[in-house]
Amino acid sequence: MKISVITVVYNAQDTIARCIESVISQKYPDIEYIVIDGGSTDNTLQIINRHRSSINIFVSEPDKGIYDAMNKGIKLATGQIIGTLNADDRLADADVLSAISQVFKESSTEIVYGNLTYVHPDGKIKRNWNSKQCGANSFNWGFMPPHPTFYCQRELFEKFGFYSLEYGSAADYELMVRFMHQHKTESFFLNKVMVIMQDGGVSNRSLKNRFKAWGFDLKAMKNNSILIPVVALVLKPLRKIYQFFNLKLNLC
Numbered sequence: 001m002k003i004s005v006i007t008v009v010y011n012a013q014d015t016i017a018r019c020i021e022s023v024i025s026q027k028y029p030d031i032e033y034i035v036i037d038g039g040s041t042d043n044t045l046q047i048i049n050r051h052r053s054s055i056n057i058f059v060s061e062p063d064k065g066i067y068d069a070m071n072k073g074i075k076l077a078t079g080q081i082i083g084t085l086n087a088d089d090r091l092a093d094a095d096v097l098s099a100i101s102q103v104f105k106e107s108s109t110e111i112v113y114g115n116l117t118y119v120h121p122d123g124k125i126k127r128n129w130n131s132k133q134c135g136a137n138s139f140n141w142g143f144m145p146p147h148p149t150f151y152c153q154r155e156l157f158e159k160f161g162f163y164s165l166e167y168g169s170a171a172d173y174e175l176m177v178r179f180m181h182q183h184k185t186e187s188f189f190l191n192k193v194m195v196i197m198q199d200g201g202v203s204n205r206s207l208k209n210r211f212k213a214w215g216f217d218l219k220a221m222k223n224n225s226i227l228i229p230v231v232a233l234v235l236k237p238l239r240k241i242y243q244f245f246n247l248k249l250n251l252c
Helices: 016-024 044-050 066-076 096-106 155-160 165-182 207-222 229-238
Strands: 003-009 031-037 057-060 081-084 111-119 125-129 151-153 187-198
Touching (some): 003 066, 003 096, 031 044, 066 165, 081 096, 096 111, 096 151, 096 187, 151 155, 155 165
Parallel strands (some): 003 081, 031 057, 111 187
Antiparallel strands (some): 081 151, 111 125
């Protein structure tokens, strides 16, 4: 079972080597690694070139942002399973893809996701996103899996579409709620830290960006059959509070 891992990158000279090395050091043998660069102007391309022999597909050209780049990678992918790994992030250990593959091989699931650890740029742990199994009503209560841990069968993109650029920074949330809630695909929660993510997402960099992100979230909820979108919108950020205290949240 081939797993395609897509890394999208733009001017990430400080983190791209660590990201790439976390993929090429995986014990799982059947990996297709795709790197989509947005036309970096720092030393990113030189660093990528040092690892070029371990990268199956490499594209460097301007794009319309991170989700446009992800769509490019998905359309080039040939693996049965597809996941993404941003340039600032890394796979948590050398067994992550083996664990993902095992779940897909031993079950009928269409999606696998797991846990995520946020770290400061200095490497210190900021918070732990310990997820849970998604239920039929989970998204109605503000649930969202950690997108960097999201792996799915390639055919889901063919059936239900790609990342939609009209949702801005919430395009990842919209795709997951579309696949998992709107189309009721079968998912599996892998209780394992799958990704180490460097904190500092675009949607959280300013209050203005945060409000824009809420608007995109609300739009995604309304367009994907969330029962009471305003309730889900309020609960979605509140669910993150427990991550700072390693507590378990018992919402659906």
